[in-house]
Amino acid sequence: MPNSGSDDSNVTFIEDPAERVFLDALQTGGPGKIGCSDDAQKWLFFSHFEDTLEFTVVGFPEEKVFGPYEKSIRAVDELIADLLKTVAEFLKSLSGSNYGPSASNTNRPVGPGEKSQLENLKALGERVYKRLIPPNLQSEISKWKDSTWVGVSSRNDFIPWELLHDGERFIGERFRFYRLPKLPPHDEAIREIRPISYSPSKLYDKNIVHVIGGNLGVETLERCKKHFGNISASVTELEERYLEEVLEAIQQAHLIHFTCHGLPNPLRLQVAKSADPTVNLIIGSIRHYDMSLIDGCVVFANACNSAGAEPVLGEFRSLGLEFYLKGAGVVIGTIGTIPADVAVDLANSFYEALKNDPDGNVFSAFYAAKNNGSDQPANKWVDKSRLLRQLYSIYGNPRRVMCMNFGSRKV
Amino acid sequence: MRVFVLEDDEILARIVQDDLSAGGHEVTPWVCVEGAAQAIISDRSDLLVVDIVLPLTSEHRGLEATDGGIRVLKELSDQGINLPTIFASVLDYQINRTKIDDLKLRTFGRGAPPYLRKPYDRGVFLGIVEEIEAVLAIERQEVCGSRVSITEGTDVEPSLVHEDFQKENRVYPRERCRKSESATAGADGHVTLGLRFPQEVPVNLSPREVVGAIERYTAVEFPRKCRIGVVASLKIQLTIKSRLDSSIKQLLEIPLKEMEKEATLSVHVTAPGFRMDTRTMWMRVPFDQDSDLAEFHMTPIAMGRQFIEVELMSQWDRVGYFVVETEVLADAKQRFG
Numbered sequence: 001m002p003n004s005g006s007d008d009s010n011v012t013f014i015e016d017p018a019e020r021v022f023l024d025a026l027q028t029g030g031p032g033k034i035g036c037s038d039d040a041q042k043w044l045f046f047s048h049f050e051d052t053l054e055f056t057v058v059g060f061p062e063e064k065v066f067g068p069y070e071k072s073i074r075a076v077d078e079l080i081a082d083l084l085k086t087v088a089e090f091l092k093s094l095s096g097s098n099y100g101p102s103a104s105n106t107n108r109p110v111g112p113g114e115k116s117q118l119e120n121l122k123a124l125g126e127r128v129y130k131r132l133i134p135p136n137l138q139s140e141i142s143k144w145k146d147s148t149w150v151g152v153s154s155r156n157d158f159i160p161w162e163l164l165h166d167g168e169r170f171i172g173e174r175f176r177f178y179r180l181p182k183l184p185p186h187d188e189a190i191r192e193i194r195p196i197s198y199s200p201s202k203l204y205d206k207n208i209v210h211v212i213g214g215n216l217g218v219e220t221l222e223r224c225k226k227h228f229g230n231i232s233a234s235v236t237e238l239e240e241r242y243l244e245e246v247l248e249a250i251q252q253a254h255l256i257h258f259t260c261h262g263l264p265n266p267l268r269l270q271v272a273k274s275a276d277p278t279v280n281l282i283i284g285s286i287r288h289y290d291m292s293l294i295d296g297c298v299v300f301a302n303a304c305n306s307a308g309a310e311p312v313l314g315e316f317r318s319l320g321l322e323f324y325l326k327g328a329g330v331v332i333g334t335i336g337t338i339p340a341d342v343a344v345d346l347a348n349s350f351y352e353a354l355k356n357d358p359d360g361n362v363f364s365a366f367y368a369a370k371n372n373g374s375d376q377p378a379n380k381w382v383d384k385s386r387l388l389r390q391l392y393s394i395y396g397n398p399r400r401v402m403c404m405n406f407g408s409r410k411v
Numbered sequence: 412m413r414v415f416v417l418e419d420d421e422i423l424a425r426i427v428q429d430d431l432s433a434g435g436h437e438v439t440p441w442v443c444v445e446g447a448a449q450a451i452i453s454d455r456s457d458l459l460v461v462d463i464v465l466p467l468t469s470e471h472r473g474l475e476a477t478d479g480g481i482r483v484l485k486e487l488s489d490q491g492i493n494l495p496t497i498f499a500s501v502l503d504y505q506i507n508r509t510k511i512d513d514l515k516l517r518t519f520g521r522g523a524p525p526y527l528r529k530p531y532d533r534g535v536f537l538g539i540v541e542e543i544e545a546v547l548a549i550e551r552q553e554v555c556g557s558r559v560s561i562t563e564g565t566d567v568e569p570s571l572v573h574e575d576f577q578k579e580n581r582v583y584p585r586e587r588c589r590k591s592e593s594a595t596a597g598a599d600g601h602v603t604l605g606l607r608f609p610q611e612v613p614v615n616l617s618p619r620e621v622v623g624a625i626e627r628y629t630a631v632e633f634p635r636k637c638r639i640g641v642v643a644s645l646k647i648q649l650t651i652k653s654r655l656d657s658s659i660k661q662l663l664e665i666p667l668k669e670m671e672k673e674a675t676l677s678v679h680v681t682a683p684g685f686r687m688d689t690r691t692m693w694m695r696v697p698f699d700q701d702s703d704l705a706e707f708h709m710t711p712i713a714m715g716r717q718f719i720e721v722e723l724m725s726q727w728d729r730v731g732y733f734v735v736e737t738e739v740l741a742d743a744k745q746r747f748g
Contacts, residue, residue, distance in 0.1 A: 043724050045690075049683030056691055058677040060726035065677070065691045153679075153722060153729070180729055182720065397728055 040148040042175075047154065051076050055137050069134040080158050083128055121387060125165030132159060141166060149398065150175040155182045158309040160335045162393050170390045176367055179395045181324050206404065209253035211246055212239040213280070214261035214270035214303075216340070223344045224259040224302075227351045240273045243281060247289050255298045255404060256323075259347070262303030262334070267310045267319055269303050283310070286322040296329030298362050298404060302347050307333025307393045320395050330362050330396035342388045346370070354404055363398035412544050413437045415456035417447055417480055418499070419465050423529075427460060430533055431540065443469045444479045448486040456494060458543055459484075463500040463507055477502075481510045488514055495543050497536070498526040513652075518626075518662060625665050625674065625698050627651065633719065633735045639711045639742050645735065647678060647721060649694070649702035663723070663731045665696055673697040674725060678705045681720040684713035684739065694723070711739040 041060040048054065051074055057066040073079055129138070144150075150171075152161055161179070162172030171177060208228055212221070228235045236253075238246055250256045261270040269281040293299075299320075301307070307320035320331040332350075334343075349369035357364050370389050414431050418424040419442045428438045439454045441447050445468040451459065465479025476482065484496065496516050500507065504526045516524040525539045627649035637643040649663065665674045674696040680687065687709050696702040711717065717739050723731035 041726050043677070043679070045679050045681065045722075047681050047683060056679065058679065058691060058724060063675055063677075063693060065693075068690055151729075182722075182732070 040145055042144065042148055042150045043180075044150060044152045045154070046152060046159070048076060053132060053134075055134065057137070057140060066140050067137065069137040071132070071134040073131075079131075083131070083160075086124070121163075122165050122170075125163045125170060126167055128160065129164040129166060129171075133164070138166070141171075144175065146174055148175050150177045151180045151397075152178070153180045153182060160308075162335060162390050170387070172370075172390045172393070173386075176363075176398075177393075178363065178398060179393060180397060181321055181395050183325065206233040206254040207252055208233050208235045208255045208257065209249050210235055210237045211241075211250070211256065211258045211269075211271050212237065212260060213241075213258075213272055214275070215240075215273050216259065220259075220340050220344060224347065227257065227259075227347050231351065231355055238271075241271065243271060243279055243285060246271050246281065247285070247291055251291050251293060253297060254294055255300070256293070256328075257347070258299075258301045258303055258306070259344070260303045262301070262305040262308075262319075264305060264308075264310070267305055267308065267317075269301060269306060269319065281319075283317050283319060283322050286319065286326060291326065293323070293327035295327055297327065298330045299323045299328045299332070300347070300350070301331070301333040302338075302343050304334060304337040307331065307395070308335045320393075324395055328396075330394065332362075332366060332392060332394050334391045335393055336391040338388060338391055342385050345385065346372075346389055346392065360404040361398070362404055363394065363396070365404075366392075366394050412457045412540075412547070413439070413454060414458045414460060414540070415451050415454055416440045416460045417442075417465065417483060418460065418462045419443065420462070426533070427536070430537060434537065434540070436540075443467060444476060444482055445469070447483040448490075451483070451487060451494070452490075452492065457547060458540065459494050459496040461496055461498055463498060463502060478507075478510060481507070481514070484514050484516070493517065495547065496524050497539055497543075498524060499529055499531060499536075500526070501529045503528065512628075512662075515626075523662065625667055625696065627663050627665060627696060627702065629663060629731060629733065631721070631733065631735060633737060635736075636738045636740055637711055639714055639739050641742070642708050642710050643737075645680065645707040645709055645719060645721075647694075647705045647707075649676075649696055649723075651699075651701055665730050666725055666727060667698060672699075676702075676730065677724045679722045679724065680707055680709075681722075682709060682717070684711060684717040685709040685719065686712050711737075714739050714741065 043058040043060075045056040045058070046054070051072050053071045053073065053076065054068050055070075056068045058064075059066065133141070162170065162177060164171045166174070168174075208231070210225075210228065212224065216224070225237070233255075236249060238249055258269050258271070261275070262268070263270060263275055263280075266277055266282050266284075268277055271281050272279040274280075301319060301323070305319075307318055309318045318333075320333045323331045346369050349372040350365050353365035353368035353372075354360060354362065357368075370392055372389075414436045416424055416427050416431075416438055418427065418440065421442070424440045424442070428440055431438045439450065439456065441450055443466045461480040461484065463480040464477050465483075467476055467479065480498070480500075487494065493516060498507070498511065504511075504523075507526075508523075511524060511526070514524075518524055525543075527536060527539075628651075630646075630648045630650050632644070632646040634643050649665075665676065667674045676694045676696060677691055678694050679691045681690070687707060689707065692705045692707065694703050694705050709719070715738070717737050719735040719737070721731070721733050721735065722729055
């Protein structure tokens with residue numbers, strides 16, 4: 001390095017949370033066994049400044065850079081807030097009254113008008129895609145092979161990526177899509193939250209905390225309690241408890257699962273019986289409560305909008321990102337309103353896949369659960385369930401995740 | 412696990428010894444620099460717990476060397492011995508950071524070896540011991556008695572590829588293995604040799620010697636103040652040794668593809684307050700050299716405090732992530748002209 005006389009005191013190294021569990025993953029085959037070196041990988045860098053959106057794609061293994069592609073949109077913040085609102089309202093109406101918590105999960109009749117709702121969901125995704133993505137990038141994306149790993153590095157968490165529709169399929173359905181969050185660089189508090197530190201964690205004895213809330217129906221409750229039925233791990237169930245109790249308990253968990261309602265204005269996970277924001281988990285309670293999660297732990301917030309963005313005082317914030325900032329290595333959530341039966345189905349598929357995955361890789365299990373049923377003969381229910389599963393998103397780094405093999409390799 | 416405790420505070424040493432013994436570990440206590448390295452080698456220790464401030468000899472209590480523990484580790488390092496180490500010291504980590512970095516000890520994926528500031532929590536200490544023990548146990552299981560194979564035509568020579576490590580892109584050098592049976596050719600184009608790793612793992616076997624993941628320090632330069640419209644250079648390099656003048660360092664672990672001698676990273680810069688010719692560059696990181704220098708020419712277009720984000724991406728991972736802060740001032744001519 002030339003000019004070695006200067007120092008780099010203006011450089012802040014922000015820890016990638018996934019880094020902390022790298023050794024665990026390395027030892028248990030995480031990085032090597034998920035995918036192979038011939039798999040296509042795209043890194044999609046997205047940022048926006050004033051009225052310009054900017055996208056750059058880096059492709060492996062061909063080692064090519066595409067872009068930067070720019071798109072200028074007047075009053076882009078307003079447009080995005082508007083889009084979010086539209087998408088949220090649409091999804092809320094899509095989930096509709098036919099999808100109560102007690103609805104059965106298979107072969108249920110499809111109500112009148114639902115097919116057109118699904119078509120509208122695709123149309124909405126396509127409209128957003130064309131509005132935000134520059135045409136030359138659209139053209140590039142059309143060349144990507146199915147099942148390509150696509151990691152989006154972005155602070156601007158407001159784009160419902162998984163819901164974007166390229167005219168043929170949803171992006172989140174076509175690719176193995178995940179979000180690699182970035183931390184707000186200007187926020188001193190964030191730097192304090194995530195110092196580079198050594199923090200011991202037990203590698204093989206997994207603790208699970210299952211938070212249940214929101215006055216769920218009896219049938220939903222019974223089904224969601226079976227998620228961990230055959231899993232070799234310590235499971236603590238917290239059903240409709242005080243927020244403080246939940247916040248204390250989740251600090252000891254390697255896997256935190258929420259089965260509850262997710263409510264807007266403000267975004268919150270309903271851990272209590274009442275929907276009152278003051279007794280439930282809001283962004284502020286995660287951010288400001290003096291706590292940290294186990295390094296690299298997994299958070300599965302199986303609730304509506306748990307990874308959806310909310311504009312707060314000029315910045316877009318999401319519950320998923322807040323968990324990530326507190327130490328989670330992986331966060332799974334939804335970017336819209338999910339019917340309870342679809343949500344419980346997906347969680348069951350996820351834990352079944354995780355249990356059967358010898359590497360205990362959360363990402364493998366996530367994609368398996370998301371695509372579960374795609375090989376079934378098409379019928380309206382399967383089709384609708386499959387589409388709604390596209391609303392699930394995952395944050396983290398697939399190859400640096402804590403191995404969730406639930407004791408099968410206990411040392 | 413055999414734990415060597417280098418600690419001159421006899422009360423603390425006794426507590427540590429009791430705690431570790433209760434956990435089934437064999438503990439060897441030692442109180443001074445003199446003879447420590449040889450004792451560690453003879454003891455065939457798995458783990459070291461090292462106080463940094465130590466007397467040079469047992470008769471020199473009160474005449475401590477402020478880097479006594481470091482001296483012992485340096486002596487071991489000179490003999491090619493690199494053992495998992497937990498530091499315990501009354502001194503702040505920052506005081507010893509450069510010396511510790513220079514030892515290139517195992518970091519267990521955390522960027523630095525475990526370091527406990529006295530007085531420390533016994534639970535935290537035992538947690539670290541437990542974690543290291545788990546990692547070492549896995550390594551032993553995977554190394555001892557396993558078959559290894561050589562891929563024909565490989566240019567990684569001399570080396571043997573352990574079947575398990577091959578899957579993880581990890582390659583062990585030939586000298587770590589010894590031959591015990593004759594070779595047999597497989598139908599898959601691989602020649603599988605009847606080779607076994609030594610039943611006793613060499614004490615200095617560590618991931619640092621594994622080609623599958625290489626470690627590099629980040630070296631970054633950018634002016635703390637720059638002028639609007641005036642090009643400034645952002646220089647990024649990954650180096651084997653940490654720069655002495657660097658006040659902040661980050662140790663990265665970079666996955667290396669199987670059978671390759673260098674990793675390729677893309678370096679992506681996000682800086683809305685700057686105009687740039689290119690935002691993404693490729694960086695080659697040879698397994699035995701410093702990386703290429705990535706240099707970005709950046710023209711400030713916005714005034715005030717600005718942030719430049721840098722991400723280092725391998726095919727599979729974001730291996731590095733940091734932010735450079737700068738103050739963009741008005742153009743000198745505009746201010747004074």
